[in-house]
Amino acid sequence: MGYWDGLSSYPLDFSLHREKGGQIDDVKKRLKTANKRLSTQRKAIKGFAGSLKEVQEALKSIRKQNKGKQTKTAKKQIGAAKNKVKRAKRKFKVSETKYVERKIKQ
Numbered sequence: 001m002g003y004w005d006g007l008s009s010y011p012l013d014f015s016l017h018r019e020k021g022g023q024i025d026d027v028k029k030r031l032k033t034a035n036k037r038l039s040t041q042r043k044a045i046k047g048f049a050g051s052l053k054e055v056q057e058a059l060k061s062i063r064k065q066n067k068g069k070q071t072k073t074a075k076k077q078i079g080a081a082k083n084k085v086k087r088a089k090r091k092f093k094v095s096e097t098k099y100v101e102r103k104i105k106q
Contacts, residue, residue: 041095044095045092045095045096048088048091048092048095049092051088051091052085052088052089052091052092055081055084055085055088056085056088058081058084059078059081059082059084059085062077062078062081063078063081066078
């Protein structure tokens with residue numbers, strides 16, 4: 001294919017611009033990286049869920065140990081355990097929202 005103006009001809013070749021192999025490769029690379037991100041996020045969610053469960057069990061055991069006690073140390077232990085549960089819930093919630101946002105974007 002070319003351009004001819006009557007005096008001279010200019011060869012034109014668009015075959016390099018229309019190749020489809022590069023697009024497929026790019027899509028495959030993006031899919032691979034997206035799957036890696038999702039798998040790491042799923043692992044993080046599982047880890048936060050496990051730590052949340054552990055902290056909740058620790059709170060239950062502290063409450064059982066200090067059942068009926070109204071001392072300052074017992075209240076401090078229970079308060080500290082409650083704060084750990086709050087932090088663990090917050091981390092778990094944040095990790096879940098990140099997973100949902102990425103899931104929506106892709």
